[in-house]
Amino acid sequence: MTNGANIPLHKRLQVLQDRFVERAQGDIQTLCNFADLIDRHHLERNDLVACYQLLHRMAGSAGTFGLPELGAAARVIEKQIKPLAEATEDSVDDKRDAVSVPASLAGAIRKLADLIQNPPQSKDSVAEPANDGEDSFGGTHGMQIHVMALAHSPDYLSGLVAELAVYGFLCDVASFSQPEAAVTRLKEHSGATIIMCVDSELDDVLSFRNENLPKAEHRRFPVVCVGHDGSFESRYRVAARGATAYFCEPLDMPEMAERIESLALERGSRLQGRVLIVDDDKELGEHYSLVLSRAGIKARLVSEPFELMSELSAFEPDLVLMDVQLGGYSGVTLARLIRFEPRWLGLPIVYLSSEDNPENQLDALAKGADEFLVKPVTDDYLVRSVRIRCYRARQLSDLMNRDSLTGLLKHSLIKQEVDKELARCRRSGHPSCVVMLDLDHFKRVNDTWGHGQGDIVIRTLANLLRNRLRETDMIGRYGGEEFLLVLPQCEPRIAAEFIGAIGKSFAELAFGVGDDSFQVTLSAGVASINDFAVADQAIEAADQALYERKHAGRNGVTIYAR
Amino acid sequence: MGSVDGRHLDKIMYVEDDPDIRAIAELALQEVGGFTTRLCSSGKEALEVVSEFEPDLIILDVMMPEMDGPQTLKSLRHLPETRLTPVVFMTARIQSSEIEEYLALGAIGVIPKPFDPMTLADDIRRLVKEQVSE
Numbered sequence: 001m002t003n004g005a006n007i008p009l010h011k012r013l014q015v016l017q018d019r020f021v022e023r024a025q026g027d028i029q030t031l032c033n034f035a036d037l038i039d040r041h042h043l044e045r046n047d048l049v050a051c052y053q054l055l056h057r058m059a060g061s062a063g064t065f066g067l068p069e070l071g072a073a074a075r076v077i078e079k080q081i082k083p084l085a086e087a088t089e090d091s092v093d094d095k096r097d098a099v100s101v102p103a104s105l106a107g108a109i110r111k112l113a114d115l116i117q118n119p120p121q122s123k124d125s126v127a128e129p130a131n132d133g134e135d136s137f138g139g140t141h142g143m144q145i146h147v148m149a150l151a152h153s154p155d156y157l158s159g160l161v162a163e164l165a166v167y168g169f170l171c172d173v174a175s176f177s178q179p180e181a182a183v184t185r186l187k188e189h190s191g192a193t194i195i196m197c198v199d200s201e202l203d204d205v206l207s208f209r210n211e212n213l214p215k216a217e218h219r220r221f222p223v224v225c226v227g228h229d230g231s232f233e234s235r236y237r238v239a240a241r242g243a244t245a246y247f248c249e250p251l252d253m254p255e256m257a258e259r260i261e262s263l264a265l266e267r268g269s270r271l272q273g274r275v276l277i278v279d280d281d282k283e284l285g286e287h288y289s290l291v292l293s294r295a296g297i298k299a300r301l302v303s304e305p306f307e308l309m310s311e312l313s314a315f316e317p318d319l320v321l322m323d324v325q326l327g328g329y330s331g332v333t334l335a336r337l338i339r340f341e342p343r344w345l346g347l348p349i350v351y352l353s354s355e356d357n358p359e360n361q362l363d364a365l366a367k368g369a370d371e372f373l374v375k376p377v378t379d380d381y382l383v384r385s386v387r388i389r390c391y392r393a394r395q396l397s398d399l400m401n402r403d404s405l406t407g408l409l410k411h412s413l414i415k416q417e418v419d420k421e422l423a424r425c426r427r428s429g430h431p432s433c434v435v436m437l438d439l440d441h442f443k444r445v446n447d448t449w450g451h452g453q454g455d456i457v458i459r460t461l462a463n464l465l466r467n468r469l470r471e472t473d474m475i476g477r478y479g480g481e482e483f484l485l486v487l488p489q490c491e492p493r494i495a496a497e498f499i500g501a502i503g504k505s506f507a508e509l510a511f512g513v514g515d516d517s518f519q520v521t522l523s524a525g526v527a528s529i530n531d532f533a534v535a536d537q538a539i540e541a542a543d544q545a546l547y548e549r550k551h552a553g554r555n556g557v558t559i560y561a562r
Numbered sequence: 563m564g565s566v567d568g569r570h571l572d573k574i575m576y577v578e579d580d581p582d583i584r585a586i587a588e589l590a591l592q593e594v595g596g597f598t599t600r601l602c603s604s605g606k607e608a609l610e611v612v613s614e615f616e617p618d619l620i621i622l623d624v625m626m627p628e629m630d631g632p633q634t635l636k637s638l639r640h641l642p643e644t645r646l647t648p649v650v651f652m653t654a655r656i657q658s659s660e661i662e663e664y665l666a667l668g669a670i671g672v673i674p675k676p677f678d679p680m681t682l683a684d685d686i687r688r689l690v691k692e693q694v695s696e
Contacts, residue, residue, distance in 0.1 A: 009593050013679065016586045023582060056625065060654025061583055063676025071676055282692055283671070287658060290674065303688065379658070 020065040021116060027054050028112050035106035041098055045088045048099050052078065052085035058112075070115040077108050080187065104184040145264040145467060146193040148172040150182060150205050157196060160226065160251070166508055167257040167460070168467030176204060183212045192220045192267035194260050199227030199234070202241055216380075222263055226251070254456050254511060261463045273318035273390025274298040278308060278334065279352070280326040288321065288352075288382060295383040297390065305329040309337075312344065318390045318397075321373075324353035332363075348393050350386075352377070403477040405455060406462035414476020414484045418535040421474075421486050425530050433495040435485040436542040437524040440554040442481040445520060449513050457520050461506060468502050484539065492528045496557040499524045507555065521555035531562070571690055575617035577602045577634060578652070579626045586679050587621075595683020605634030613643045619690065620644070621673075624653040624664070632667055639668070650689060652677065 034051045037043040043051075055078040062071030081101075088099060147169045149157035154173045161171040174182035186193050197205040202225050213221055222244035227234065230248035238246045244263065247256050275297055279285035285301040292299040302311045305326050312320075320338070324331040335349045353361075354375040361372050373385060403410050409417065418434055425432050439445070439457065446454040458481060465475050465483065478484040487495050503522045510517040525545025532538040545560035552558065574597045578584050584601050591599045600615045602608040606629055608620070620638065622631035629637070631651055638644040651664045654675040661672045671689035673682070 009589065012589055012593070013586070016582065016589065019585075020582050056654060057580060060675035061580065064583065064586055064679060065676075068676070282688055287661075290658065290661075 017065045020061070021067070024058065024062065024067070024070065024116055027058060028109075028116060030054065031109045031112065035109040038101045038106040038109075039103060041100065043099055043101055045097055045099050048081070048088055048101065049085050052081045055081060067116065070112065073108075073112055073115055077105060077112075080105060080108075080184075102180060102184040104181070104188055108188060145261065146170045146172065146189045146191065147196060147260060148174055148182065148186065148193055149196045150174050150176065150208065151197060151201060152176050152204070156198065157226075161196065163253055164257060164260070166505060167253075167261075168464045168505070169257070169260065176208065179208065179212060182208075186213065186221065192222070192264040194263060195221055195223045197223060197225055199225050199229070199238055199246070202238060202243055206242055220267055222267055224260065224263070252512065254460050254509075257463060258456075258459060261466070273387070273394060274315060275300075275319050275321055275386055275390065276311060276315055276317040277301045277321045278305070278326065278331070279303060279321075279323040280305075280329075281323070285323075291379045291382055292386060295387070297383070297386060305334060308334060309341075312338065312347075317347070318393045319386065320347060320349045321386065322349055322351055324351050346393075346396065348389055350389060406459055406477050408462050408465075408483070409474065409476035411476065411478055414474060414478065414486070415535065415539070417474040417476070417486050418484075418529065418539060421488055422529050422532070422535050422538065424488070430489050431491050432486065432488045432529045433490050433492050433526050434529055434538050434542045435487065435495060435499055435524055435526050436478070436539065436546045437483040437485065437499065437522060438546055438550075439481040440521045440523055440550075442520070445518070449511075449518065453511060453513060457511060460509065460511075461522070464502065464506055464509075468505075484542075486529075492526050492559045495526045496524075496559050499526065500557045503555070503557065523549040523554045524557045525549055525560060526557060527560040571597070571618050571687065573598045573600070573615065573617045573619075574686070575600045575602065575608060575612060575615060575620045577605060577608045577621065577626070577631075578623040579603055580623075583623075587677075587682065590677070590679035590682040591686075594680060595686070597683065605629030605631070605637065608634060609637055609641070612638065613641065616643065617647060619686065620647055620649045621686070622649060622651055622669075624651050624655070632664070635667055635669065648690060648693060650686060 031051060031054055034043060034047055037047060055074045059071050059075035059078050062068065062074065084099065084101060145168075147161060147164055149161045149172070151157050151173075152175065154175055158173050161169075161173060165171040172185055174185065186195075195205060195209065202223070205223055209218060209221055209223065223242070224245045224247070225238050225243040226247050226249070227238070228249045235246055245259055247259075275292055277285050277288050277292075277299055279288070279301065280303050282301070282303045285303055289299040289301045300311065300315050300317070302308050303326075320335075322331045322334065326334070331351060331353075335351075338344045338347065338349065348370045350371045350373055351361075352373050352375055365372070371389070373382070377385075401410060401413055402408060408414075421432050421434075424430075439461065442454065442457075445457055458477075461483070462475070462477070465485070469475060469485070469487075472488050474486040476484045485499075487498075490498075503524065507519060507521045510519055523546060525542045525548070527538050527541035527545060529535075529538045532541065541560040545558045549556055549558040574591055576584065576587050576591065576599060578587065578601070581603070584603065588599055588601055591597045600611065600617065602611065605622075605626060608622075612620070622634055624631040626634075631653075635649055635651075638647070638649070648670045649668065650671050650673060651669045652673045652675055653660070653664070664672050670693045673685055673689075677685070
């Protein structure tokens with residue numbers, strides 16, 4: 001039954017993975033054909049069912065073969081098609097009738113192809129916790145922020161969102177006359193989407209959100225309102241109805257972009273954190289884990305207490321959810337054991353317990369835990385309380401690790417990222433770049449327009465970088481107006497083109513002060529990390545290239561040449 | 563045979579219509595897990611060979627054409643050899659209501675898909691161990 005038993009396991013896994021990729025490519029081709037039929041309104045009922053079944057299979061299998069992103073994307077589309085397919089199965093109509101499917105699903109299906117053409121690199125092992133941990137500082141960029149303007153007649157807002165698009169947001173205009181199209185587009189994005197409207201239509205927008213989006217998800221779709229009346233009464237009215245922000249004409253675009261950026265980061269589902277569940281009741285633990293994963297929180301279950309410390313290091317959670325009594329072990333003692341290690345002193349530990357006696361709870365809190373959740377907890381309550389605590393824990397660690405003005409990594413941390421990337425390049429041989437980026441004539445900006453404006457310029461560039469770079473890229477504020485980027489899996493020439501395009505967008509932004517406005521350009525130096533023995537030399541080389549760029553007239557990108 | 567006492571878990575029957583998943587599960591159960599494994603591509607095939615293979619545990623994919631996982635489980639319960647054999651479902655649907663439904667049918671556990679081939683065998687051992695300690 002086993003062929004080639006002497007071939008090592010990982011090779012055989014690899015063979016199966018390759019075979020899966022081949023088949024998935026075929027499946028995606030089939031799905032793309034369905035997508036074409038959707039566009040031409042020729043998709044038949046039985047096609048829809050076939051499409052659903054293919055997606056269901058892909059959602060359930062891709063992760064096993066080391067393509068979790070593909071599986072997750074297929075799952076998202078599967079969920080949207082499911083109600084349509086089920087309605088079809090119950091229907092008595094001819095199976096060959098054409099069915100109406102939102103065009104956005106066709107787009108989403110075609111995007112699956114990208115996930116298989118650029119599969120993540122960790123192929124030798126399907127579940128490698130080390131790779132998993134790499135996103136501990138990521139998660140705030142690589143997710144392009146979606147802004148949707150919603151109006152009865154979208155003329156005014158179209159101009160506004162076009163201006164916002166310059167800041168790197170993904171902008172969209174929808175009309176009330178086509179609510180379904182708007183809803184599908186809103187549901188396509190997993191992160192937050194900012195809904196924008198004029199104040200006279202706020203009520204319509206809010207009832208649109210109530211009718212079309214599940215209440216639990218309203219947090220992800222904050223409504224931002226624009227108007228002409230800046231009086232207290234008018235602002236109060238807007239706030240009372242439930243808008244999250246209000247901007248009054250004349251609009252301050254950088255400030256608005258800034259607010260949208262921070263709203264999206266706060267509301268986005270990406271920041272929901274990582275939870276280690278410690279429970280000897282495997283079934284219950286798995287249930288918690290499922291509930292949390294479904295809400296977008298990464299959860300891992302430890303049911304053997306002796307594995308706790310190694311799982312902590314491998315998974316690096318934001319929070320530990322611990323049962324008070326685990327077979328022969330005491331959760332209280334385990335919490336104390338966790339605190340033995342200085343690196344986990346700040347890790348929030350929350351007890352799950354049926355202990356409702358406040359005296360005993362207090363006793364446990366004194367011994368190292370932070371809070372209690374009393375069993376039984378409802379799924380919804382579990383998700384919400386874990387999410388809030390993760391968010392707070394992230395805020396605390398961000399305060400320590402991130403620059404307060406820009407939210408980017410601090411100097412020492414971005415340098416560490418260069419070190420780590422250099423090590424990864426050596427292991428796998430892929431090319432990566434470091435980029436040193438600097439604002440041109442920044443001193444003049446500060447001197448002419450004041451330091452407040454200077455800060456806005458820096459923050460705006462930080463936001464633009466976050467919006468345009470990939471999630472795997474790392475961004476740090478290196479010095480006053482200097483930024484250091486690490487771009488993994490990227491050739492210097494591509495990096496230079498990419499940064500050049502960002503520079504061009506940035507130069508187009510007008511910063512307004514009263515009636516005046518000014519523009520700022522940037523210069524960048526690119527160096528290939530692979531060419532150097534230590535990280536500092538690569539940074540030095542990027543700095544050298546930046547220096548050359550400054551001498552060659554600024555406003556552009558230079559690649560380091562030995 | 564039939565009831566598993568936790569110390570004796572060797573022969574596993576795995577029923578799944580997707581050939582790629584069958585192949586990787588074979589590695590996961592046999593090479594990583596050290597079980598003796600018998601693969602079946604449908605509920606019908608499982609019913610035909612189960613008496614001869616005498617598995618200690620049966621894993622059923624939920625969604626299969628013709629005879630799905632729950633139907634297969636019901637038929638297995640009618641055979642004297644597999645009246646008590648522990649059954650685990652595997653599914654890409656992760657709604658807790660469905661999981662409870664499968665457990666109510668008499669499965670000892672549900673493994674969500676996608677599964678990790680490196681930990682599948684451990685997951686199964688753990689499910690069985692918990693069953694025994696109950």
